[in-house]
Amino acid sequence: MRPLLTVExxxxxxxxxxxPSEVVRGVSFTLGRERLGIVGESxxxxxxxxxxxxxxxxxxxxxxxxxxxxxGIDLRTASxxxxxRLRGARMSMVMQDPKFSxxxxxxxxxxxxxxxxxxxxxxxxxxxxxxxxxxxxVQIRDPERVFRAYPHELSGGMGQRAMIAMMLVTEPxxxxxxxxxxxxxxxxQVEVLRILDRLVRERGMGLIFISHDLRLVSSFCDRVLVMYxxxxxxxxxxxxxxxxxxxxxxxxxxxxxxxxxxxxxxxxLERDAAWAx
Amino acid sequence: MSDATTDGGRESALLRLxxxxxxxxxxxxLTFLGLLVVTFLxxxxxxxxxxxxxxxxxxxKSVYDRVFVELGLDRPLYEQxxxxxxxxxxxxxxxxxxxxxxxxxxxxxxxxxxxxxxxxAILIGTVLGIPMGVWAAVRQGRLAxxxxxxxxxxxxxxxxxxxxxxxxxxxxxxxxWVAGPGRIDIAYEYAITPKTGLLLLDSAMQxxxxxFRNVFAHIILPAALLGYxxxxxxxxxxxxxxxxxxxxxxxxxxxxxxxxxxxIIWVHALRNAAVPLVTVVALSYANLLEGxxxxxxxxxxxxxxxYITNSLQNADMNxxxxxxxxxxxxxxxLNLLSDLLYTLLDPRVRKQA
Ligand SMILES: Nc1ncnc2c1ncn2[C@@H]1O[C@H](COP(=O)(O)OP(=O)(O)OP(=O)(O)O)[C@@H](O)[C@H]1O
Ligand SMILES: [Mg+2]
Numbered sequence: 001m002r003p004l005l006t007v008e009x010x011x012x013x014x015x016x017x018x019x020p021s022e023v024v025r026g027v028s029f030t031l032g033r034e035r036l037g038i039v040g041e042s043x044x045x046x047x048x049x050x051x052x053x054x055x056x057x058x059x060x061x062x063x064x065x066x067x068x069x070x071x072g073i074d075l076r077t078a079s080x081x082x083x084x085r086l087r088g089a090r091m092s093m094v095m096q097d098p099k100f101s102x103x104x105x106x107x108x109x110x111x112x113x114x115x116x117x118x119x120x121x122x123x124x125x126x127x128x129x130x131x132x133x134x135x136x137x138v139q140i141r142d143p144e145r146v147f148r149a150y151p152h153e154l155s156g157g158m159g160q161r162a163m164i165a166m167m168l169v170t171e172p173x174x175x176x177x178x179x180x181x182x183x184x185x186x187x188x189q190v191e192v193l194r195i196l197d198r199l200v201r202e203r204g205m206g207l208i209f210i211s212h213d214l215r216l217v218s219s220f221c222d223r224v225l226v227m228y229x230x231x232x233x234x235x236x237x238x239x240x241x242x243x244x245x246x247x248x249x250x251x252x253x254x255x256x257x258x259x260x261x262x263x264x265x266x267x268x269l270e271r272d273a274a275w276a277x
Numbered sequence: 278m279s280d281a282t283t284d285g286g287r288e289s290a291l292l293r294l295x296x297x298x299x300x301x302x303x304x305x306x307l308t309f310l311g312l313l314v315v316t317f318l319x320x321x322x323x324x325x326x327x328x329x330x331x332x333x334x335x336x337x338k339s340v341y342d343r344v345f346v347e348l349g350l351d352r353p354l355y356e357q358x359x360x361x362x363x364x365x366x367x368x369x370x371x372x373x374x375x376x377x378x379x380x381x382x383x384x385x386x387x388x389x390x391x392x393x394x395x396x397x398a399i400l401i402g403t404v405l406g407i408p409m410g411v412w413a414a415v416r417q418g419r420l421a422x423x424x425x426x427x428x429x430x431x432x433x434x435x436x437x438x439x440x441x442x443x444x445x446x447x448x449x450x451x452x453x454w455v456a457g458p459g460r461i462d463i464a465y466e467y468a469i470t471p472k473t474g475l476l477l478l479d480s481a482m483q484x485x486x487x488x489f490r491n492v493f494a495h496i497i498l499p500a501a502l503l504g505y506x507x508x509x510x511x512x513x514x515x516x517x518x519x520x521x522x523x524x525x526x527x528x529x530x531x532x533x534x535x536x537x538x539x540x541i542i543w544v545h546a547l548r549n550a551a552v553p554l555v556t557v558v559a560l561s562y563a564n565l566l567e568g569x570x571x572x573x574x575x576x577x578x579x580x581x582x583x584y585i586t587n588s589l590q591n592a593d594m595n596x597x598x599x600x601x602x603x604x605x606x607x608x609x610x611l612n613l614l615s616d617l618l619y620t621l622l623d624p625r626v627r628k629q630a
Contacts, residue, residue, distance in 0.1 A: 056529055080538075088535025095533070100526040105548050105624060115534040150624040166534065 003030040004174060004206040005053065008067035012048050012230075015060050024048050024063075025230040031174070033204040035197070037217035037238070039252070040227030046210045047096055049227075050176040053208075054093055055083055070174065088115055092167040093176040096210075098159030098183070102151035108135075108162045109147035115166050134165040139191045156183040164192060168199065175199070176208045181216075193220055214241075214252050226252070229276035248275055294620065301616055305609050312605040316598045317361050321354070325592045330374045365602070371595035375588065380599035383584065388603065389474025390460060391573075391580035395565035397477075397500035402507025403558055407547075409508065410515025415542055417520060425512055432509025437502065441575035444498050456494035458577035465491045499576040503569065507561040514557045518550035525549075552623045559615035566607045 012024035024045040029036070038046050052063035055075060068075040070091065073082065095101035103111060112131040116122065122130075135143035138161040151159060160183045167175065177196065181189040197220075199205040211217050217224055218238045226234040226249045234246040244250050251270055320327070328344050345351060349360050364370070370380035413425035448454045456462065461469075461476055465488040469479050477496070480489040522528070523546050531541050568582025581600060588596035620626050 051529070054533060056532055058524075058529070084535055084537065086535075087533055093533045095526060095530050097526065101530045103527040103531070103545055103549070105552070105622070106545070111530075114531070114536055152625050163530075166530075 005031040037221035091174040092172040096178040370599035398503035401504025406508035406511030410512035414519035522546040
C-alpha cells in the first residue's frame with residue numbers, strides 16, 4: 001500500500017547573524033495509517049519538522065526536501081488553493097503550547113467552529129453539535145461552558161484538550177500531535193490516547209506523535225524516530241526499543257527510572273559531539 | 278482541579294464592569310480636581326493683574342480697590358480656590374477681557390468648530406490609516422510597505438501650513454474642487470439654525486442639503502489635511518501592532534485549521550491589534566481636539582486653537598484658563614473612553630477588572 005506521507009531529506013534553515021543555521025538536517029521517513037512517534041530533546045527539531053509538513057515553516061526560515069508527498073500530492077509545489085483544501089480538512093496539527101496557540105480574544109467555541117467552517121460543509125447547528133460532542137470526547141465535563149469560555153479562562157490541561165478537539169473535529173487523515181498530553185493528568189491522558197488510537201485504527205488516520213517522553217511513545221506508537229540535533233539518529237519498531245543501537249537512544253533509556261530497586265545517583269545522559277555530525 | 282473555567286458567569290462579569298467604571302470615574306474626578314488646582318494656581322502666579330484686566334490701566338485707585346475686593350482677591354488662598362471651584366461647577370469661567378463675553382459662551386462658539394473638524398479628520402485618519410497599516414504589515418519589506426512608510430514620513434515632516442496653502446492653491450484656486458477658507462459661505466450661513474454648532478449635523482437635521490454640501494466643501498480640505506497627519510501616525514502604529522500579532526502562535530493555529538488568509542489578517546490578528554489601537558486613535562483624536570492654530574489660521578477656521586492662542590497673546594487669562602480646563606477635560610474624557618473600550622475588547626482585562 002502506498003504510504004500516506006513520504007518525507008525525504010527534509011532540511012530547514014533559519015538565517016541568523018552568524019549565517020544560515022540548519023535546524024533540521026536531512027530527515028527522511030514514511031508514514032502509513034499508523035502511529036509514528038518522534039522523540040528527542042528540546043531543540044532537536046521535532047516541532048519544525050511537523051510544521052514543515054504542513055507548509056508552515058515560520059519565515060524567514062526555509063524548508064526544502066527531495067520528496068514531500070501527502071497521498072499523492074507533492075506538497076513542495078502545492079498552490080495556496082491546494083493548501084487550503086488540505087489544511088484542517090485532511091491534515092492537522094495539535095500545537096505544542098495551548099497558552100499561546102489559541103486566539104486570546106475569541107471564544108473556544110468560535111475557534112472550534114472555525115475549523116469546521118473552513119474544513120467541511122455543514123449547517124451551523126450541526127457544526128455546533130459536533131463541536132460540543134468533540135469537547136465531550138476529550139473529557140471536558142462541561143462542554144457548553146468551555147464552548148463559551150475564552151482561552152485565559154481555561155487551565156493548561158483544558159486548553160490542551162480544547163486544542164486537540166479543535167484539530168480532531170474535522171477527522172483529518174493525518175494528524176501531527178506536538179506534545180499533546182504534556183499538561184494532562186494520567187486518567188485524561190489515557191482517554192486522549194484512546195481517542196487517537198481509535199481514529200488510527202477505525203478511520204485509518206496517520207498519526208505523528210511528538211514527545212519528550214520515550215516511555216509514553218514506545219508504549220503508544222508503532223514506530224519511533226529518535227531525533228538529535230536536527231537528524232534522525234535511529235528508527236525503531238516500538239517493540240524493539242531494547243535493540244537500540246545509537247548511544248543517544250541507549251542513554252535516553254538508561255535515564256528512564258525503573259520501578260524496582262532505585263538507582264542512585266540517577267544516571268546522567270552522556271553526549272558525544274560526533275552524534276551531531 | 279482542572280475544570281476551573283468561567284467562575285461566576287456573565288452576571289458577575291457585568292458587576293465587575295460596573296465596578297471598573299466606578300473606579301475609573303473616581304480616578305477621573307481626582308484628575309479633574311488636580312487640573313483645577315493647576316489652573317487656579319497658574320491664574321495666581323502669572324504676572325497678569327486680574328483687576329487691571331477688568332478695569333484697564335487708567336481707572337482710579339478707588340475703582341481698583343473695589344474690584345479687588347469684588348474678585349475676592351483679599352481672601353485667603355483656600356477660600357479663593359473654593360470660590361473658583363464653585364464658579365467652575367456652575368459654568369462660570371469669568372468674562373473674556375477681549376470679547377467682553379462670558380468665557381463659556383465663547384467656548385460654546387469656538388469649540389464646535391474644532392470638534393467638527395477634528396471628528397471628520399479622525400474618521401479620515403482611522404478609516405485610511407488602519408487598512409494601510411495592515412497592508413504594510415502583510416507586505417512587510419515590499420513595495421506597499423515602502424509606499425506606506427514614505428506617505429507616513431511626509432505626514433511627519435511636512436509643515437502643515439505649507440501643505441494647507443498648497444492644498445488651497447491647487448484644490449480651491451486652481452481646480453475649484455473644494456470651497457475656500459471659512460466654515461460656510463455667507464449665503465448659507467442663515468439657512469441653518471445653530472443647534473449643536475456642528476454645521477454638518479445641524480444642516481442635515483434641518484434638511485438643508487445645499488447648506489450641507491457647502492459645509493462639506495469647506496471642511497473636507499482641512500479635515501483631509503489633519504486626517505493625513507493622524508493617518509501617518511495610526512498607520513505606523515497599526516503596522517507595528519499587526520507585525521507583532523501576525524508572528525503569534527495563534528496565527529499558525531488558524532493556518533493549520535485552514536482558515537483563509539484574509540480572515541487570519543482581518544479577523545484574528547486585527548481583532549487583537551485593535552486593543553492597543555484604541556489608545557492610539559484616542560490620543561490622535563485628543564490632539565486634534567486641542568485645535569491646531571496653524572491649520573485654523575490658514576483655513577480661517579474659528580476654532581479653539583485660534584481662540585486660545587489669541588487669548589494668550591493678549592493676556593486674556595480667564596479665556597486661557599477656561600480653554601486649558603476644556604482641553605484637560607477632553608484628555609481625561611477620552612482616556613476614560615479608551616479605557617472602557619479596552620475593557621470591552623480584551624476579555625483578559627474584563628476578567629481582572
Ligand atoms: N523562528 C525561528 N528562528 C530561528 N530558529 C528557530 C526558530 N524556530 C525554531 N528555531 C530553532 O530550531 C531548532 C528546533 O526547534 P524545534 O521547535 O523544532 O525544537 P523541538 O524539538 O520541538 O523542541 P521542544 O521539545 O523544546 O519543543 C531550535 O534550535 C530552535 O532554536
Ligand atoms: Mg517543539
